[in-house]
Amino acid sequence: MTTEVRTATIIGAGTIGLGWTTLFLARGLRVRVNSRRADADRVVRDGIALFAPTIPGGGADPAELVTRLEIEPDLKRALDGTDVVQENAPENLEIKRELFGRVAAAAPEHALLLSSTSSLPPEAIGADLPDPGRVLVGHPFNPAHLIPLVEVVAAEGADPALVERAADFYRWLGKTPIVPARAVPGFVANRLQSALLRESIHLVREGVVTVEQLDAVVVHSIGLRWSTVGPFQAFHLGGGQGGLRHWLNHLGAGLEQGWRGLGQPSMDEATVQKLVTQADEAFAGRTYEQLVAERDARQTAVLRALAELTPERPEQGERGRNAT
Structure with missing residues (x-):
C-alpha cells in the first residue's frame, strides 16, 4: 500500500x-x-x-x-x-x-x-x-x-x-x-437542480419570462443568496429571532399549496424548440470558450471572496x- x-x-x-x-x-x-x-x-x-x-x-x-x-x-x-x-x-x-x-x-x-x-x-x-x-x-x-x-x-x-x-x-x-x-x-445536488430546472422550463414555456430573464432572476436573487447560505439557513434567518421554527409556523403554512401550483412541463418538440431558440438568442455573439471563461472568472471571484471570509x-x- x-x-x-x-x-x-x-x-x-x-x-x-x-x-x-x-x-x-x-x-x-x-x-x-x-x-x-x-x-x-x-x-x-x-x-x-x-x-x-x-x-x-x-x-x-x-x-x-x-x-x-x-x-x-x-x-x-x-x-x-x-x-x-x-x-x-x-x-x-x-x-x-x-x-x-x-x-x-x-x-x-x-x-x-x-x-x-x-x-x-x-x-x-x-x-x-x-x-x-x-x-x-x-x-x-x-x-x-x-x-x-x-x-x-x-x-x-x-x-x-x-x-x-x-x-x-x-x-x-x-x-x-x-x-x-x-x-x-440523481443523488442530491442534481435533484435540487432538476427541481429548479423543471419550474424554470415551465415559466419559460408559459411565456412568463424568457430564458435570458429567468437566468437573470436566479443570478440576482436566489443564486446570490445560495452562494453564501443554503435554503434551510436562509429561511432560518428569514424567521428572525425565532429562526426556522417561527418561519415554518407562520409563513410555511402555505408551502404545500404553493407546491401544488408548480408546473410540470411536457418536454415536447415545441417546448424544446422554444428553449433552444431563446438560448441561441441570449448567448449569441460569444463562443463556447468565451462563455466558459466568463463563467469561470465570475465563479472564481466568488470563491476567492468567500475564502477571504472563511477560515x-x-x-x-x-x-x-x-x-x-
Whole structure:
C-alpha cells in the first residue's frame, strides 16, 4: 500500500474528464488520460489551456501542467501503478459495469476506484466485482475543476474506511466532499437542480419570462443568496429571532399549496424548440470558450471572496496526501 497519491488515471476526455484532469495536474499529480479518441491529445491539451487559468488558488500554467500528462489509449497500461481512478464514461450502466470489471482487474489493490456518474448507484456499477463496495461515486458539479462539491456515494455495506479515504483525497484536492447516508436517484445536488430546472422550463414555456430573464432572476436573487447560505439557513434567518421554527409556523403554512401550483412541463418538440431558440438568442455573439471563461472568472471571484471570509478548515490541509 502506497502512502501518497502520486499517479491518477482519468478515463474519458469529455467536459468532466477534462476538468478533473486539469485539477489533478494542478495539484501536482502525474495524470494518465485513457481515451481512444483519435484527437485525444489535442482535446485534452485544449481543455487544460481553457481551464488552467481559473484553477482555485490563482490559476495554473498549462505548459507546466502538461509536463506530467500522458495520453494512454490502452486501459491496462493507463492503470499500471495508479493510485486513483476517476471514471467519466457515458451514463450507461452496461458500459460502466463492464469498464469497472476491467479496471478492478488491472488497477493496484490500493487504488481508489471512483466514478463521476451523475445518476447510477455505485452498487450497480460494481455489481460484477468480487467486492462491489470497492467502487465509489465521486460525483462533481460542473465545472469539475472549480466547483467545490463532490458527492461521495458508497454502496450499502461498503467499508467506511474506504469512503473516508476517498473523501480525504477530495479534501486534499481542495474539494468539499459530502457523504450522503444512502444513494438516491440523481443523488442530491442534481435533484435540487432538476427541481429548479423543471419550474424554470415551465415559466419559460408559459411565456412568463424568457430564458435570458429567468437566468437573470436566479443570478440576482436566489443564486446570490445560495452562494453564501443554503435554503434551510436562509429561511432560518428569514424567521428572525425565532429562526426556522417561527418561519415554518407562520409563513410555511402555505408551502404545500404553493407546491401544488408548480408546473410540470411536457418536454415536447415545441417546448424544446422554444428553449433552444431563446438560448441561441441570449448567448449569441460569444463562443463556447468565451462563455466558459466568463463563467469561470465570475465563479472564481466568488470563491476567492468567500475564502477571504472563511477560515481554512483543518481537513483541507495535507491529510489527503495520505489518502491511499
